[in-house]
Amino acid sequence: MVMAAKQTDGHHPTVGRYLDQEKVRKALDAARSYGASYAEVRVVALTESTVAMRDGILEKAIPGQELGMTLRILADGAWGVHSTTDLASLSDQIESTTRLAKAVAKRRAASERPKALAEVPIIQDETHWRSKLDVRHTELDQKMELMNDIYRGASGHDDIVSVRTGWSDEHIHTELMTTEGMDRVWSFQRSLIHGMVTARREGEVVSYRTRHGGQGGLEVIQEADLVQLGEEAQRAALRLLNAERAPSGKLPLIADKDLTGVYIHEALGHPCEADLVAAGDSCLDGKLGQKIGNELVTVVDDPTMMGGYGAYPVDDEGVNTREKVLIKNGVLTEYLNHRETAHHFGVEPNGGARAQDGLHHPLVRMSNTMIHGGTHADIDELMEDVQYGVYACGTRGGQVDTGRGSFQFAAQEAWLIENGELTRPLKDVSVSGLTLEILKNVDGLTRDASLASPGFCGKGQTVPVGDGGPVMRISEALVG
Amino acid sequence: MLPEGAEDRLLANANVIADACKGSGVQQWDLIGFQSYGHQLDIEAGKITMAAGGGEGGFGVRVVDEGRFGFAHLVDVSGAQRAVEQAVAIAKKSPSIEGFVLPSEQPAEQVSGRMDRAVLDLSPEDLLEQADGLLSEVKSLDERAVVTGGGVGVSATAGCLMNSEGILSTGMTTSHGIGLQVSLEVDGELTSSYQGQSSRSLLPEMPACVARAVHWAQVTQNPLRVESEAVDTPVLMTSEGFSPLFSMVVPSAMTGEKMVRKESFWADKMGQQVLNPNLSVHDNGLLEGGMSSGSRDGEGVPRRRQNLIENGRLNGMLWSTRDAAQQVAEGRIEAAHSTGSASSGGHQSPPSTGCTELFLTSSEQGKSMDDLLKHMGDGYLVNSVMGAHTANPSSGDFSVTTSSILKVEGGEIVGSLKQAGFSGNLAKALNGAVVLGADVRRQGSYSSGSMHLPDVLMMDGLRINPA
Numbered sequence: 001m002v003m004a005a006k007q008t009d010g011h012h013p014t015v016g017r018y019l020d021q022e023k024v025r026k027a028l029d030a031a032r033s034y035g036a037s038y039a040e041v042r043v044v045a046l047t048e049s050t051v052a053m054r055d056g057i058l059e060k061a062i063p064g065q066e067l068g069m070t071l072r073i074l075a076d077g078a079w080g081v082h083s084t085t086d087l088a089s090l091s092d093q094i095e096s097t098t099r100l101a102k103a104v105a106k107r108r109a110a111s112e113r114p115k116a117l118a119e120v121p122i123i124q125d126e127t128h129w130r131s132k133l134d135v136r137h138t139e140l141d142q143k144m145e146l147m148n149d150i151y152r153g154a155s156g157h158d159d160i161v162s163v164r165t166g167w168s169d170e171h172i173h174t175e176l177m178t179t180e181g182m183d184r185v186w187s188f189q190r191s192l193i194h195g196m197v198t199a200r201r202e203g204e205v206v207s208y209r210t211r212h213g214g215q216g217g218l219e220v221i222q223e224a225d226l227v228q229l230g231e232e233a234q235r236a237a238l239r240l241l242n243a244e245r246a247p248s249g250k251l252p253l254i255a256d257k258d259l260t261g262v263y264i265h266e267a268l269g270h271p272c273e274a275d276l277v278a279a280g281d282s283c284l285d286g287k288l289g290q291k292i293g294n295e296l297v298t299v300v301d302d303p304t305m306m307g308g309y310g311a312y313p314v315d316d317e318g319v320n321t322r323e324k325v326l327i328k329n330g331v332l333t334e335y336l337n338h339r340e341t342a343h344h345f346g347v348e349p350n351g352g353a354r355a356q357d358g359l360h361h362p363l364v365r366m367s368n369t370m371i372h373g374g375t376h377a378d379i380d381e382l383m384e385d386v387q388y389g390v391y392a393c394g395t396r397g398g399q400v401d402t403g404r405g406s407f408q409f410a411a412q413e414a415w416l417i418e419n420g421e422l423t424r425p426l427k428d429v430s431v432s433g434l435t436l437e438i439l440k441n442v443d444g445l446t447r448d449a450s451l452a453s454p455g456f457c458g459k460g461q462t463v464p465v466g467d468g469g470p471v472m473r474i475s476e477a478l479v480g
Numbered sequence: 481m482l483p484e485g486a487e488d489r490l491l492a493n494a495n496v497i498a499d500a501c502k503g504s505g506v507q508q509w510d511l512i513g514f515q516s517y518g519h520q521l522d523i524e525a526g527k528i529t530m531a532a533g534g535g536e537g538g539f540g541v542r543v544v545d546e547g548r549f550g551f552a553h554l555v556d557v558s559g560a561q562r563a564v565e566q567a568v569a570i571a572k573k574s575p576s577i578e579g580f581v582l583p584s585e586q587p588a589e590q591v592s593g594r595m596d597r598a599v600l601d602l603s604p605e606d607l608l609e610q611a612d613g614l615l616s617e618v619k620s621l622d623e624r625a626v627v628t629g630g631g632v633g634v635s636a637t638a639g640c641l642m643n644s645e646g647i648l649s650t651g652m653t654t655s656h657g658i659g660l661q662v663s664l665e666v667d668g669e670l671t672s673s674y675q676g677q678s679s680r681s682l683l684p685e686m687p688a689c690v691a692r693a694v695h696w697a698q699v700t701q702n703p704l705r706v707e708s709e710a711v712d713t714p715v716l717m718t719s720e721g722f723s724p725l726f727s728m729v730v731p732s733a734m735t736g737e738k739m740v741r742k743e744s745f746w747a748d749k750m751g752q753q754v755l756n757p758n759l760s761v762h763d764n765g766l767l768e769g770g771m772s773s774g775s776r777d778g779e780g781v782p783r784r785r786q787n788l789i790e791n792g793r794l795n796g797m798l799w800s801t802r803d804a805a806q807q808v809a810e811g812r813i814e815a816a817h818s819t820g821s822a823s824s825g826g827h828q829s830p831p832s833t834g835c836t837e838l839f840l841t842s843s844e845q846g847k848s849m850d851d852l853l854k855h856m857g858d859g860y861l862v863n864s865v866m867g868a869h870t871a872n873p874s875s876g877d878f879s880v881t882t883s884s885i886l887k888v889e890g891g892e893i894v895g896s897l898k899q900a901g902f903s904g905n906l907a908k909a910l911n912g913a914v915v916l917g918a919d920v921r922r923q924g925s926y927s928s929g930s931m932h933l934p935d936v937l938m939m940d941g942l943r944i945n946p947a
Contacts, residue, residue, distance in 0.1 A: 057575050060830060062551050062553065063566045063570070065554050065556070066555055067556065078529070080531050081530060082533050083533075103604065103608055104530065104531045107528055141573070200742055205743060205874040246879070248901060248945040249708060249709070279628050281524075281663065361532070398867065400866070403628060403670050404671070404672065406899050407866070408866040408867040409870075427877070428872065428878070428903070430870065432899065433899075434947075478881075478899070480945045
């Protein structure tokens with residue numbers, strides 16, 4: 001991966017730009033003349049490709065070009081937004097969008113604070129995270145060959161009824177111009193390969209999903225042993241055919257890196273999103289500086305973690321990215337912020353603004369979220385003290401009610417732990433709990449921590465994320 | 481809301497792509513296009529925080545040559561030639577499906593109620609007034625309640641579908657939607673409820689979802705102190721709570737492809753009883769005013785009403801043209817034809833198979849909520865679940881969490897639980913003793929289509945695990 005950042009003096013050639021800078025500057029000036037205190041134009045051009053195969057045969061391959069632009073105007077302390085695929089219509093939307101913002105502002109009660117943005121460095125530059133192997137140049141045949149590696153590993157057993165494989169890549173090019181003089185261009189790529197193995201025996205149907213990917217081009221996929229991924233998925237699917245339904249109740253839980261990542265994403269990451277905190281919809285409201293977890297627990301969110309599926313060079317408000325330490329030794333230290341929430345809480349923005357694409361406005365979002373490693377050597381050491389519990393692996397997703405602080409996540413497969421040993425395989429294991437209780441129940445972490453499988457996060461808009469950590473033990477969780 | 485001539489421009493742009501297809505020499509092609517415009521208000525922390533508007537659109541083009549297909553999508557039709565070339569190149573690498581040809585023109589019924597001028601005429605200022613009204617209504621229902629999330633939106637969409645075989649379908653749809661997350665914090669105990677409603681026509685000034693959101697935030701306050709012990713128990717689910725699980729598990733189980741590939745828990749059960757004998761499931765692609773109904777499906781085949789499960793017996797499957805041809809060609813089924821069930825999720829992907837307006841009905845008289853509670857006796861009433869998307873569509877197994885759950889004893893609600901695990905197998909539960917409520921409400925879906933569901937009481941095979 002090569003990161004090429006080029007500071008310029010604000011003058012860019014129009015070649016390679018989707019925005020006509022002169023026209024955009026005029027439009028932004030017009031917004032000011034209509035009474036906007038701030039306006040921005042962000043355009044995102046996506047070059048993307050998805051491929052789906054089943055049992056080694058191509059089902060569909062979809063190349064696509066998408067272009068979207070969002071105009072965001074802050075006037076009288078309220079937002080007006082206009083999103084469109086018609087870039088040429090920008091100047092026609094300035095007055096009406098400013099008027100909309102003012103109409104919202106009129107409804108604000110005298111006791112309410114007008115919205116404003118925290119100040120940030122005004123930068124004119126181009127930042128391009130260049131992939132070693134630009135994924136836009138990867139031929140369909142090569143993608144199919146790599147997908148077939150998963151298929152070869154996963155097939156070849158009478159109980160495997162289908163192996164679906166998928167591919168997804170995107171080149172994201174973003175341009176942002178603001179009334180403050182920000183003029184930034186950045187680009188990067190993401191690549192993902194995945195498989196779904198379905199097994200059936202005597203009417204019992206189970207499936208197991210495997211994924212590999214990250215920020216970058218073809219090299220991200222090539223670094224994985226895809227045949228082995230397929231073989232592991234096959235073994236897991238066959239194990240699930242023999243798995244029992246999980247016991248229900250409050251039990252000790254050991255989570256693998258995948259599940260630890262989803263846990264920290266759902267249970268802590270979402271309640272740390274400052275737009276939810278400001279809206280009164282987070283159980284972590286007012287808890288900055290307080291001890292909310294076991295001192296073993298340190299959690300970071302870091303979009304600069306190169307290779308992570310949630311990595312990005314610049315946030316969607318043009319703010320430089322950095323690592324955020326959300327919890328340090330059990331103490332809540334920082335929320336994820338964009339410029340509006342940073343102003344609300346009187347802190348510096350920390351590069352947490354992300355939009356799904358050019359047709360959506362930025363929200364506060366996670367990137368690569370990880371819990372740091374602890375002191376245990378390995379999973380065996382974590383299991384030693386567990387008389388009766390569950391070891392859960394892989395993720396089928398999760399969900400959180402940030403206001404109540406209750407969350408749920410589901411494992412792909414699991415084992416019963418009896419007297420410190422893994423005994424019987426389990427299926428359909430889900431774990432739920434309350435953020436402020438469970439963080440205190442984390443009582444063991446292995447030393448090695450890393451990002452696990454790539455994922456997606458929905459919050460009205462879908463964005464790619466990376467999650468991970470070490471293998472984690474929770475002394476008591478609601479397992480079902 | 482919709483700019484003058486939007487439909488004409490959409491069609492003109494579609495014809496640019498059609499010309500590129502014709503010029504490519506490909507045997508068959510079809511394309512879909514849409515252009516939508518809308519306004520939306522976001523509500524947070526009890527106030528309107530953002531007004532947004534805009535328009536978006538795009539085209540998806542599919543080419544078919546000797547049973548091989550390729551697809552590409554684009555926004556700017558100046559790239560039509562390139563997109564068609566890409567689709568043709570992909571078709572050449574795709575396997576040939578014997579018998580796969582695009583459908584030809586057939587008469588299709590018109591479906592009314594898909595567009596409402598009153599929605600088109602709504603201005604952003606009208607929406608602001610409606611949002612003001614919603615916020616006032618919530619406060620009037622409970623002074624302590626705060627709308628912590630959600631919003632109001634309207635949209636109008638011009639769509640077109642055309643193919644090389646003479647199908648040309650254009651039309652306009654409108655939609656009006658409201659969603660509210662209502663939170664209630666009393667003595668540090670926060671409860672909340674999300675409820676939403678949408679329609680092709682103008683919603684009533686004060687939709688029923690507003691009162692429901694406040695009600696569920698209220699009734700889940702003051703949770704009971706209970707022992708954490710899992711119990712097998714009857715569960716009564718409101719339509720809102722049942723829909724995410726039902727839509728995750730049932731529609732995909734009824735697609736022909738999953739049936740014949742034996743990836744559905746109902747595979748090999750055609751003609752057999754799969755649900756309680758009082759239950760039926762039908763898909764009505766011609767539903768007046770439906771959010772997913774219409775004259776034609778995503779491939780241009782006329783939509784229809786089809787009974788999928790009658791009196792508990794499985795007697796139908798959902799097919800698109802391509803899926804049907806592929807499964808016949810690969811020998812998994814002797815004959816299969818499109819049931820007008822190709823759904824197009826947008827311009828970025830080719831049509832897939834799915835339901836449109838799926839109804840769960842009973843041959844017995846639907847019961848009121850009070851009667852359902854009495855019938856249940858002891859059990860739980862669940863209004864929403866977390867993690868429905870983690871349910872297993874291959875098996876019907878699910879294990880989710882709820883913070884919107886009431887304990888019922890002797891047919892009376894005795895209080896709420898703070899949190900509980902909820903697990904079981906939905907297919908098996910629906911094959912046990914099931915009683916449906918009388919009030920059918922349209923719900924959104926994790927899969928394609930809309931779910932028309934009453935409150936559902938399931939007596940068997942479910943487990944509640946209070947936290």
